[in-house]
Amino acid sequence: MKLGVSPDIIPSRGHEAKRVSIMDAASEVFCRESFAGANIDMIAAEAGVSRQTIYNHHGDKEKLFVAIVRDLTERCNAGIFATISTFPDQPRDLEADLIAFAVRMNRNCICNRDGKFLRKLIQTEGERYPELFAEWREQGPGRTWPAIAARFARLAHAGFLDIDDPDVAARQFLALANAELQTTFMLGGTPDEDEVLQSATNGVRTFLRAFGKRQPAANASKLGALTNA
Amino acid sequence: MKLGVSPDIIPSRGHEAKRVSIMDAASEVFCRESFAGANIDMIAAEAGVSRQTIYNHHGDKEKLFVAIVRDLTERCNAGIFATISTFPDQPRDLEADLIAFAVRMNRNCICNRDGKFLRKLIQTEGERYPELFAEWREQGPGRTWPAIAARFARLAHAGFLDIDDPDVAARQFLALANAELQTTFMLGGTPDEDEVLQSATNGVRTFLRAFGKRQPAANASKLGALTNA
DNA sequence: GACGAATTGGACAAGAGTGTCTAAATTTGT
DNA sequence: ACAAATTTAGACACTCTTGTCCAATTCGTC
Structure with missing residues (x-):
């Protein structure tokens, strides 16, 4: 479903920006709270993103980790x-x-x-x-x-x-x-x-x-x- | 309310035995699962003790930790x-x-x-x-x-x-x-x-x-x- | 064996977290 | 400006956990 040319590494600026934002926040929270202590809402808040977006990107908590x-x-x-x-x-x-x-x-x-x-x-x-x-x-x-x-x-x-x-x-x-x-x-x-x-x-x-x-x-x-x- | 004599350090053998058993199990579980990941039932099971006994001894999870x-x-x-x-x-x-x-x-x-x-x-x-x-x-x-x-x-x-x-x-x-x-x-x-x-x-x-x-x-x-x- | 203290198991309410679903709003590429 | 894709907020069912309560049982000691 790709449109041929360059947008292969960066599908969309906003999309990718959210992705890194989620990764950043998640590292931070997982480190601070441990895997069990971290919760998705915390990560979402810290990433400035809705909870659903995290599930869209990464499937579930463990895959994200x-x-x-x-x-x-x-x-x-x-x-x-x-x-x-x-x-x-x-x-x-x-x-x-x-x-x-x-x-x-x-x-x-x-x-x-x-x-x-x-x-x-x-x-x-x-x-x-x-x-x-x-x-x-x-x-x-x-x-x-x-x-x-x-x-x-x-x-x-x-x-x-x-x-x-x-x-x-x-x-x-x-x-x-x-x-x-x-x-x-x-x-x-x-x-x-x-x-x-x-x-x-x-x-x-x-x-x-x-x-x-x-x-x-x-x-x-x-x-x-x-x-x- | 103590009965005078020696039973000051060891109120009762069984009691103290449970206490160390709980401590042992709890260290084990807290280490393996982290504080947030550990749960009291796990500790109780591993200590061979009822959950209530843990609360009797230590009050709550954090005090136990x-x-x-x-x-x-x-x-x-x-x-x-x-x-x-x-x-x-x-x-x-x-x-x-x-x-x-x-x-x-x-x-x-x-x-x-x-x-x-x-x-x-x-x-x-x-x-x-x-x-x-x-x-x-x-x-x-x-x-x-x-x-x-x-x-x-x-x-x-x-x-x-x-x-x-x-x-x-x-x-x-x-x-x-x-x-x-x-x-x-x-x-x-x-x-x-x-x-x-x-x-x-x-x-x-x-x-x-x-x-x-x-x-x-x-x-x-x-x-x-x-x-x- | 009897008494009091400790333990047990199970039920319980309250709260928190995961993951799903939806319809509406927003962003993106063209 | 339009169409497609993405994001959002909120509600939702479900599970898990904590901490309390209580009646029945067991344990330790005399």
Whole structure:
């Protein structure tokens, strides 16, 4: 029933506008209230849309929920890969560059709206939709962690780091960068820019104490420590 | 109206048995279904108790929920402090001792029933009960983290570690020990013994690469590490 | 075994939420 | 400006849940 030409992705401006408006409101409400606690009227009100329109678009509450998780997973993944592409492959100042990278990761992927919502939904409803969240696990950590590990492997190969297992190092890098934000995340809060920077700074410093090459040029004194396994 | 003597803590065996049975079932159901998704009949059935009994004991759903969070917080805290008291103040083999400590922490406080439930409830309902979970934050991380930090400070002072900020080190220690368990935790799963050991081992190794004293000359006597402060 | 307290099951009212249906109003493309 | 598609508000049936009430039963203790 399409009229031939371009209106294939965007059937109608208003229609699509409602769709995103519904998705936005629904993520918000599902996150705040949990699946069981959310109700359609709330979502409709928050989206500025009638209840019936939601049913027209998405069929029922559960389908809406699934659509939202898929959408969030996709968008978060895109953000993470975009951020990974800014990984400092040729660092000028390794510490500063890694801190900046960790901050970007946090700000753009973990603390932003999508990241916060997706995390909350996974934590809250993960057990109820095993296959849906298994999908997230494969698409999310299953693809992003190896990508980060590959960057660290390259950095190590180029002589900037001393890493045995890049996969372990990648996970630990992320864990360290977020070490100080755990409690805030637990309670669903959003750390401010300073906290993110602080945590990233402390995390990267520790990471480099563990995996950094001892200063190569100037003082060769500590190099001996590397030899004993 | 008490009958004088001992029956002050335990009014009646059956009564108290029902009480814990209700608490157990309710934690289970609240965690699995979230506050809004849980219903009293479910809890009653799982506790092997009539619905009315639950109302007799706890008044209403919300009071029951609050009682459970308080109970879990208390029990988890007790477990954490008990575990902290096993911190290796005089380590024989620093790496092995810290790994064992990290494993104990995980097994007894984070992966066990109470830890898992409390974490889930905080994540799921934290935003809805700000004052209740603020209380948790003070009683939990607010007291346990400094306690762990103090132990690390002592270890550093005794010459086993090279630590600038014990608070940061303590948080990073925990973050590293759990680095590989994050995804499992997110989805509400319980990592098995091997995964816990693996994560703790990798985490502690990295921790020691960052904060351990560089091996003194001969590795025959590690006691030598005590002298260089 | 007897007494009082606690528990039980079932009925009940009140309220809230889902999903459907309708006719009227609005928006969209042409 | 017209015709088709979409949206809207409201009513509706249905189900589920909470919290109360009560009479009958069971339990714990003496």
